[in-house]
Amino acid sequence: MSPVAIALTGIGLLLILLALRIPVAFAMFLIGFVGIWALNGLDAAMGLLSSESFTLASNSELIVIPLFILMGNVASVTGMSRRLYEAAYAIVGQIRGGLAAATVIGCGGFAALSGSSVASALTMGKVSLSEMDRYDYDPRLSTGVVAAGGTLGILIPPSTGFVIYAILSEQSIGRLFLAGVIPGILLLSMFLLTIWVLCLLRPAMGPRGPSTSGSEKVQAVMNALPIIVLTLLTIGGIYGGLFSPVEAAGVGAGAVILAGFATRTLNFRQLWEASRDSIVTTASVMLILIAAHIFNPFLALSHIPDFVREVLISQNLGVIGTLIVILLIYMVLGAFLEGFAMLVLTLPIFVPIVSALGIDLIWFGVLVVLTLEMGLISPPVGINVFIVKSVAPKVPLGKIFVGVMPFWVAMLLTLAILIAFPQLSLFLPSQMMQ
Amino acid sequence: AQELKFANFSAPTHTITAAVVDKLNDSVSAATNGELTVRGYHGGELGSGPADQYVRVVQGVADVAWGLPGYTSSQFPKTMIIEMPDALPLDQPAYPALLRAFDDNLASEFPATKPLALWGSEPNIFIMKSAEIRSPADLAGLKIRVAGSSAGEAVEALGATPVQMPMTQVYNGLQTGLIDGAISGASTLSDFKLDEVADSFTLGANLGRLVFFVVMNQGVYDGLSDEAKAAIDAVAGEELSKSAEDAWIVTADAAVEAARADENNVVIDLKPEEVAAFTDALAPVTDAYVAAVDGADALAAMQGE
Amino acid sequence: MLPTLRMVTDRLINLSAFLGTVALIFVVATVLFDVIGRAFGKPLYGSLDLTTMAFVVVVFGGMALCDKRGGHISVDLFERHFPPRLNLIIDIVVDLLGSVIFLTMGYAVLKSAQLSVMLNLRTNLLGIPQAWFQWLLAGLVIVTGLALLLRAIEFILAGESDHEEGPIE
Ligand code: NA
Numbered sequence: 069m070s071p072v073a074i075a076l077t078g079i080g081l082l083l084i085l086l087a088l089r090i091p092v093a094f095a096m097f098l099i100g101f102v103g104i105w106a107l108n109g110l111d112a113a114m115g116l117l118s119s120e121s122f123t124l125a126s127n128s129e130l131i132v133i134p135l136f137i138l139m140g141n142v143a144s145v146t147g148m149s150r151r152l153y154e155a156a157y158a159i160v161g162q163i164r165g166g167l168a169a170a171t172v173i174g175c176g177g178f179a180a181l182s183g184s185s186v187a188s189a190l191t192m193g194k195v196s197l198s199e200m201d202r203y204d205y206d207p208r209l210s211t212g213v214v215a216a217g218g219t220l221g222i223l224i225p226p227s228t229g230f231v232i233y234a235i236l237s238e239q240s241i242g243r244l245f246l247a248g249v250i251p252g253i254l255l256l257s258m259f260l261l262t263i264w265v266l267c268l269l270r271p272a273m274g275p276r277g278p279s280t281s282g283s284e285k286v287q288a289v290m291n292a293l294p295i296i297v298l299t300l301l302t303i304g305g306i307y308g309g310l311f312s313p314v315e316a317a318g319v320g321a322g323a324v325i326l327a328g329f330a331t332r333t334l335n336f337r338q339l340w341e342a343s344r345d346s347i348v349t350t351a352s353v354m355l356i357l358i359a360a361h362i363f364n365p366f367l368a369l370s371h372i373p374d375f376v377r378e379v380l381i382s383q384n385l386g387v388i389g390t391l392i393v394i395l396l397i398y399m400v401l402g403a404f405l406e407g408f409a410m411l412v413l414t415l416p417i418f419v420p421i422v423s424a425l426g427i428d429l430i431w432f433g434v435l436v437v438l439t440l441e442m443g444l445i446s447p448p449v450g451i452n453v454f455i456v457k458s459v460a461p462k463v464p465l466g467k468i469f470v471g472v473m474p475f476w477v478a479m480l481l482t483l484a485i486l487i488a489f490p491q492l493s494l495f496l497p498s499q500m501m502q
Numbered sequence: 503a504q505e506l507k508f509a510n511f512s513a514p515t516h517t518i519t520a521a522v523v524d525k526l527n528d529s530v531s532a533a534t535n536g537e538l539t540v541r542g543y544h545g546g547e548l549g550s551g552p553a554d555q556y557v558r559v560v561q562g563v564a565d566v567a568w569g570l571p572g573y574t575s576s577q578f579p580k581t582m583i584i585e586m587p588d589a590l591p592l593d594q595p596a597y598p599a600l601l602r603a604f605d606d607n608l609a610s611e612f613p614a615t616k617p618l619a620l621w622g623s624e625p626n627i628f629i630m631k632s633a634e635i636r637s638p639a640d641l642a643g644l645k646i647r648v649a650g651s652s653a654g655e656a657v658e659a660l661g662a663t664p665v666q667m668p669m670t671q672v673y674n675g676l677q678t679g680l681i682d683g684a685i686s687g688a689s690t691l692s693d694f695k696l697d698e699v700a701d702s703f704t705l706g707a708n709l710g711r712l713v714f715f716v717v718m719n720q721g722v723y724d725g726l727s728d729e730a731k732a733a734i735d736a737v738a739g740e741e742l743s744k745s746a747e748d749a750w751i752v753t754a755d756a757a758v759e760a761a762r763a764d765e766n767n768v769v770i771d772l773k774p775e776e777v778a779a780f781t782d783a784l785a786p787v788t789d790a791y792v793a794a795v796d797g798a799d800a801l802a803a804m805q806g807e
Numbered sequence: 808m809l810p811t812l813r814m815v816t817d818r819l820i821n822l823s824a825f826l827g828t829v830a831l832i833f834v835v836a837t838v839l840f841d842v843i844g845r846a847f848g849k850p851l852y853g854s855l856d857l858t859t860m861a862f863v864v865v866v867f868g869g870m871a872l873c874d875k876r877g878g879h880i881s882v883d884l885f886e887r888h889f890p891p892r893l894n895l896i897i898d899i900v901v902d903l904l905g906s907v908i909f910l911t912m913g914y915a916v917l918k919s920a921q922l923s924v925m926l927n928l929r930t931n932l933l934g935i936p937q938a939w940f941q942w943l944l945a946g947l948v949i950v951t952g953l954a955l956l957l958r959a960i961e962f963i964l965a966g967e968s969d970h971e972e973g974p975i976e
């Protein structure tokens with residue numbers, strides 16, 4: 069068998085294993101390990117298994133994952149999330165789907181604090197899902213909102229996705245961050261529009277709450293003040309140079325814990341249980357990431373990217389044609405691969421093609437990152453959907469995938485708008501940097 | 503025909519590709535009429551990050567890889583001497599020094615592999631934001647990014663506060679003011695986009711430099727035909743190391759040129775009497791390190807004595 | 808025999824989770840000390856060494872408990888349409904496969920710990936041997952692998968699994 073045939077067989081087997089409800093991580097481990105064994109020998113497979121598990125579990129950036137989970141868990145035990153949602157409910161609860169809209173806006177705010185979509189979906193999921201449940205929101209809407217809203221983490225700066233893209237494509241990090249701002253706000257607005265349409269078609273998805281008086285609103289906001297102030301201080305600490313975005317996760321968790329102790333809403337036993345729950349969620353998420361890092365080198369070794377490039381170059385599709393085909397390839401690959409690994413695998417191949425066609429690489433970066441976000445929520449391997457599943461174990465995975473579909477369509481529309489109007493991506497960087 | 507897998511944790515556009523991967527491939531495929539080739543696996547396709555590259559070669563994930571001893575300095579105590587301030591004069595290339603010291607002093611730090619190249623980077627400079635460095639006093643209380651413990655001691659000897667941080671976070675750290683600067687080679691200005699956020703650069707003090715290796719799995723080498731071994735031996739060592747170090751200097755020079763051309767930047771070239779203050783402050787750090795790793799012989803060999 | 812094994816395994820799972828939980832609280836405290844100290848010009852020396860190594864314990868300390876709580880995510884689209892017999896077989900296969908994966912990972916990490924000893928790999932500032940954490944990692948995933956193996960045996964002997972189907976859509 070040729071390497072490409074081995075890779076396609078591997079993908080086919082992965083789909084079958086997933087359909088047989090083999091855990092996602094186990095299936096990727098198995099196919100990746102056996103595939104590398106077939107292509108590169110057993111030593112290579114064993115070596116990668118040991119080094120990826122240790123390296124990712126000691127990665128100084130991924131450490132935000134358990135820290136943000138803990139922050140979300142403690143905010144939930146201490147009632148901070150509840151009070152936050154009571155405030156949101158008092159203000160926008162009487163609008164249909166108001167809490168879902170508030171959650172999306174919260175995701176946008178959290179995206180300004182975190183460079184990672186995984187961290188965004190985890191924290192917002194921990195904070196918001198049980199709250200929306202309490203107000204009788206349809207789980208399809210609430211989980212869909214968090215899974216999709218979480219992806220804003222890599223479009224709104226700071227963004228790990230843009231940093232990796234910048235280094236691989238030799239573009240400016242600062243320009244890419246600026247380029248992501250307007251598309252990020254556009255996508256956020258499209259999500260809000262999606263919620264509005266969904267609740268118009270099916271009012272039961274986000275039921276209307278009772279109207280509240282002005283003083284009730286003020287009181288609710290006052291109750292939520294601690295968590296709002298803590299979040300703003302954490303964002304301020306990053307931009308004020310007190311700590312890095314990675315450390316912000318630890319500072320955020322520590323601040324919520326200390327605030328909980330100070331207000332006597334947290335005791336040591338609750339902290340212990342919240343931490344114990346956090347390591348369980350962490351294990352589930354990290355195992356999928358480690359498995360993805362075993363599966364990706366298998367596809368790299370199979371030379372599939374080179375194969376794709378040859379097909380692409382031989383077709384002569386023109387600027388928009390090539391662009392659309394590349395984005396389609398990202399959508400297909402994104403269905404299977406973890407996003408950042410996919411960038412590393414494919415950008416070195418696509419960037420020269422794109423740049424030879426005279427396509428602006430900043431604009432292309434925005435389109436690629438948005439397509440990456442679509443991959444995070446598209447089946448069968450939708451990391452953000454798995455994340456939401458890990459914090460909402462009672463909701464069937466199928467239901468979450470159904471719930472995110474409208475938002476996936478919203479992303480597709482946003483992508484089309486960004487392709488049609490490159491200035492939406494390029495205006496800010498051209499204004500603010502020379 | 504046999505293909506060697508060369509693991510590159512950086513982008514394919516990085517200096518390493520032309521200077522080492524392609525050069526190695528061109529040389530050995532020409533010498534063996536295409537019987538032996540080298541293929542680069544870029545962007546960490548064979549496993550990400552610089553720290554594990556040596557291990558990946560030993561484990562057979564890759565046949566050849568490049569890396570920085572600085573990421574796992576405990577494995578390379580004597581090789582790391584070349585990174586210390588004033589170990590070598592600034593204008594003297596590092597690769598001949600490393601090769602001179604290799605057989606007697608450094609070989610034991612490279613078990614289970616065959617080193618194909620050892621070289622040094624351009625000299626370290628001060629890469630600062632909103633702080634002009636002309637003397638050690640200008641560094642008092644500033645937060646400077648470091649990677650390893652000896653760099654940390656050097657920073658402390660200059661009166662600054664060392665902050666441990668991965669290179670990938672330096673951009674953001676400089677931008678937000680979390681750190682005031684970094685001590686590193688000028689090539690990081692383009693490789694990690696630091697030129698976008700730093701605005702003051704101080705050149706001329708001997709702050710040491712980085713060291714790099716290319717290693718090949720020993721078992722894979724031993725399994726090659728005599729012809730293929732000869733093809734590798736012909737390019738390994740002096741030729742490949744020089745190609746790498748020269749290319750590094752060219753990249754760094756271009757970055758310094760670009761920094762000088764930008765009128766928003768301050769580029770400070772220290773005068774000899776200003777340099778002396780740094781030399782005096784840093785000499786005890788280098789002496790202490792060399793003594794701690796029992797490296798007097800290695801240093802003497804590097805310095806050609 | 809089997810009940811004793813179950814008790815021992817459960818204790819090992821709890822011990823693993825205990826280590827992971829302590830490590831997570833330790834990471835939070837370390838980051839806080841470092842950030843506050845740095846604001847006063849006295850950062851915690853080697854904080855990155857401490858947090859990244861503790862992270863290893865956080866990730867793998869919770870692995871066995873995660874599995875026990877059914878936390879490994881799978882695609883539950885079709886399980887409702889599978890006959891009970893097939894669901895039992897799948898449950899057993901999943902546990903056996905997971906067991907093989909974790910035990911292989913443990914073995915691979917033990918082998919690479921040997922390499923870390925040979926190469927004297929240590930953290931960059933504090934010089935903590937990397938092999939310590941690789942041994943710990945290997946121990947934690949071997950516990951996970953054995954727990955999965957035991958559960959597979961329990962399912963086989965009982966002829967039924969503790970499989971719960973997801974809520975009705
Ligand atoms: Na972000």
Ligand code: NA
Binds near residue numbers: 445
């Ligand atoms: Na996907």
